Amino acid sequence: xxxxxxxxxxxxxxxxxxxxxxxxxxxxxxxxxxxxxxxxxxxxxxxxxxxxxxxxxxxxxxxxxxxxxxxxxxxxxxxxxxxxxxxxxxxxxxxxxxxxxxxxxxxxxxxxxxxxxxxxxxxxxxxxxxxxxxxxxxxxxxxxxxxxxxxxxxxxxxxxxxxxxxxxxxxxxxxxxxxxxxxxxxxxxxxxxxxxxxxxxxxxxxxxxxxxxxxxxxxxxxxxxxxxxxxxxxxxxxxxxxxxxxxxxxxxxxxxxxxxxxxxxxx
Amino acid sequence: xxxxxxxxxxxxxxxxxxxxxxxxxxxxxxxxxxxxxxxxxxxxxxxxxxxxxxxxxxxxxxxxxxxxxxxxxxxxxxxxxxxxxxxxxxxxxxxxxxxxxxxxxxxxxxxxxxxxxxxxxxxxxxxxxxxxxxxxxxxxxxxxxxxxxxxxxxxxxxxxxxxxxxxxxxxxxxxxxxxxxxxxxxxxxxxxxxxxxxxxxxxxxxxxxxxxxxxxxxxxxxxxxxxxxxxxxxxxxxxxxxxxxxxxxxxxxxxxxxxxxxxxxxxxxx
Amino acid sequence: xxxxxxxxxxxxxxxxxxxxxxxxxxxxxxxxxxxxxxxxxxxxxxxxxxxxxxxxxxxxxxxxxxxxxxxxxxxxxxxxxxxxxxxxxxxxxxxxxxxxxxxxxxxxxxxxxxxxxxxxxxxxxxxxxxxxxxxxxxxxxxxxxxxxxxxxxxxxxxxxxxxxxxxxxxxxxxxxxxxxxxxxxxxxxxxxxxxxxxxxxxxxxxxxxxxxxxxxxxxxxxxxxxxxxxxx
Numbered sequence: 001x002x003x004x005x006x007x008x009x010x011x012x013x014x015x016x017x018x019x020x021x022x023x024x025x026x027x028x029x030x031x032x033x034x035x036x037x038x039x040x041x042x043x044x045x046x047x048x049x050x051x052x053x054x055x056x057x058x059x060x061x062x063x064x065x066x067x068x069x070x071x072x073x074x075x076x077x078x079x080x081x082x083x084x085x086x087x088x089x090x091x092x093x094x095x096x097x098x099x100x101x102x103x104x105x106x107x108x109x110x111x112x113x114x115x116x117x118x119x120x121x122x123x124x125x126x127x128x129x130x131x132x133x134x135x136x137x138x139x140x141x142x143x144x145x146x147x148x149x150x151x152x153x154x155x156x157x158x159x160x161x162x163x164x165x166x167x168x169x170x171x172x173x174x175x176x177x178x179x180x181x182x183x184x185x186x187x188x189x190x191x192x193x194x195x196x197x198x199x200x201x202x203x204x205x206x207x208x209x210x211x212x213x214x215x216x217x218x219x220x221x222x223x224x225x226x227x228x229x230x231x232x233x234x235x236x237x238x239x240x241x242x243x244x245x246x247x248x249x250x251x252x253x254x255x256x257x258x259x260x261x262x263x264x265x266x267x
Numbered sequence: 268x269x270x271x272x273x274x275x276x277x278x279x280x281x282x283x284x285x286x287x288x289x290x291x292x293x294x295x296x297x298x299x300x301x302x303x304x305x306x307x308x309x310x311x312x313x314x315x316x317x318x319x320x321x322x323x324x325x326x327x328x329x330x331x332x333x334x335x336x337x338x339x340x341x342x343x344x345x346x347x348x349x350x351x352x353x354x355x356x357x358x359x360x361x362x363x364x365x366x367x368x369x370x371x372x373x374x375x376x377x378x379x380x381x382x383x384x385x386x387x388x389x390x391x392x393x394x395x396x397x398x399x400x401x402x403x404x405x406x407x408x409x410x411x412x413x414x415x416x417x418x419x420x421x422x423x424x425x426x427x428x429x430x431x432x433x434x435x436x437x438x439x440x441x442x443x444x445x446x447x448x449x450x451x452x453x454x455x456x457x458x459x460x461x462x463x464x465x466x467x468x469x470x471x472x473x474x475x476x477x478x479x480x481x482x483x484x485x486x487x488x489x490x491x492x493x494x495x496x497x498x499x500x501x502x503x504x505x506x507x508x509x510x511x512x513x514x515x516x517x518x519x520x521x522x523x524x525x526x527x528x529x530x531x532x533x534x535x536x537x
Numbered sequence: 538x539x540x541x542x543x544x545x546x547x548x549x550x551x552x553x554x555x556x557x558x559x560x561x562x563x564x565x566x567x568x569x570x571x572x573x574x575x576x577x578x579x580x581x582x583x584x585x586x587x588x589x590x591x592x593x594x595x596x597x598x599x600x601x602x603x604x605x606x607x608x609x610x611x612x613x614x615x616x617x618x619x620x621x622x623x624x625x626x627x628x629x630x631x632x633x634x635x636x637x638x639x640x641x642x643x644x645x646x647x648x649x650x651x652x653x654x655x656x657x658x659x660x661x662x663x664x665x666x667x668x669x670x671x672x673x674x675x676x677x678x679x680x681x682x683x684x685x686x687x688x689x690x691x692x693x694x695x696x697x698x699x700x701x702x703x704x705x706x707x708x709x710x711x712x713x714x715x716x717x718x719x720x721x722x723x724x725x726x727x728x729x730x731x732x733x734x735x736x737x738x739x740x741x742x743x744x745x746x747x748x749x750x751x752x753x754x755x756x757x758x759x760x761x762x763x764x765x766x767x768x769x
Contacts, residue, residue, distance in 0.1 A: 063611025328679025
């Protein structure tokens, strides 16, 4: 069911706050509970790698396309990567068509930051000829049904798709169309993004679309296998205290283990 | 001469373009049409055979405002002479000054004393023009501004099933969860109670929505509520199977009668 | 002397690729569907009737239908740049024209029914898959429509009618290939989409239209079943 108007008002927000104090969310979940997650890889044959992730009602598809081109001038011996995302009007009644708004740009850039700074892709191994020819990894993350938490679910889809990616053959500096190899894309790490919301004095993870509408602030934390952090993004109009940040990061690190396990199980 | 055949039975799910009957014996009602020697469905629905007339009750479709419907709306704009409300429909509604309160509201008064932006209220549709302009009133039994609680959206076509014949289904949920519940004809519903109980009520309503076309639902709902709340629940005598509830669309008692005992919530002043 | 006596993919000349269809796959939408033919996969979501923006597009006499066709960047071998293209805008328009004859929006004055189509993977026949998905999604949304609209790409390869061309067939170099996307209302056999790339004789075209009818009726049966399966 849908309505174009977000249903929240101040009284409903108070209501959610009161319920959270008793540890109950709108759908009965606990504050640190993720919805049911289902991950499928290799769902798009035209992509070099792909994954479909469902988290509750949120469903996101990610596809990887490999291209060849020139390296950046300041990293002549490395391949390049880029994350693109669009908030498709297909996925939620509140979206209308048109060029990507700031929200979809944020989703793309935060997922990008995690993967790039976490060095998920071994870009040195993507160099074909120094200074002349390198591989470019294009990661596109698109929601099919948006019921909240696009960054985390999109991030999981991107990571699963990267693990699913197989290299293409090159001949005469051009990609041979339709010839996939068994060689995996060189991957070094799995930086898992976890977004923690602050509503009143409560921290929750994996918000639904409704819960996102009443957030005071949020913090996305990209966590590596050794619990170190490689990307951060604060959102929302309210501020965070140092105590808040400590608590949110601890919660994010804790949840990242669960999510990484889920991704690895699906590979 | 086309053979006379009825190809569907009562309560069958039918889809656009499906042939329901052949020959000239049957007549097309709501949701069906005649194409030469056949009666076909023209929307997703549940078949109702009324003598010689084949009708289909819609299973999906957004709410279209109807006069006398009791609905839940949200104030989205404050006008010179009233308020505009979102009513979960392609069309918004206007609550005129004169229909907001039993007390006198002077011209130029601060309208936000009565309804502010984003306030929710139970209102009744007083008029729908041919261009789908909608007027509502908040003066009358069971009509009032809503305070607290939460709002959910349900399929407007399933509202009769959620309310039940003479309110029996929604009463059962209310008794089991101790929640106040108001289900608007427009698919906007309000609940208020303990958080865990609200969740049970919301899940129950979701179950009814999904299985509204299946018989034996009342028993299933009763079992679910008993398991979830740990209480024994009595099913009221009038609680009926799908056929009766679906046919009682016309004679159904609206929320107003059901909610009379909730009138302590009538507050027209801040 | 005919060269194309057997299809490159081994199918019968009137045989479509395997088809899979589901309704109600996008929870936030009023109606939705998934339609897969061979590898070509389309999702469709319907939102509406709802308030029409921009206001100047409103029609006081009836609701309007607005279709938007889009391919995801990874849905083709060569990555597609995100955003509308001239091709996607044209396909959006012919999709709308293909669906309009069956829908009745007269009760929805000033409102719009938005149909969004996304292709996650394509291997020829994408606009037809989009129309098939959109048709299921409209019915799933409870829109009044006299029938489904079924669509498939019919080909004429080496003067032979071949129903449902796939990618490799479309790109056969050494033979004459014409690609004819067709959409039809099964109960009346009215044609609501007809386009063609290639060169054919009049007889070949009329033969293609005849040969494709049974396939389209089968597709319509699959579409209707997808709707009903949601209510099992």
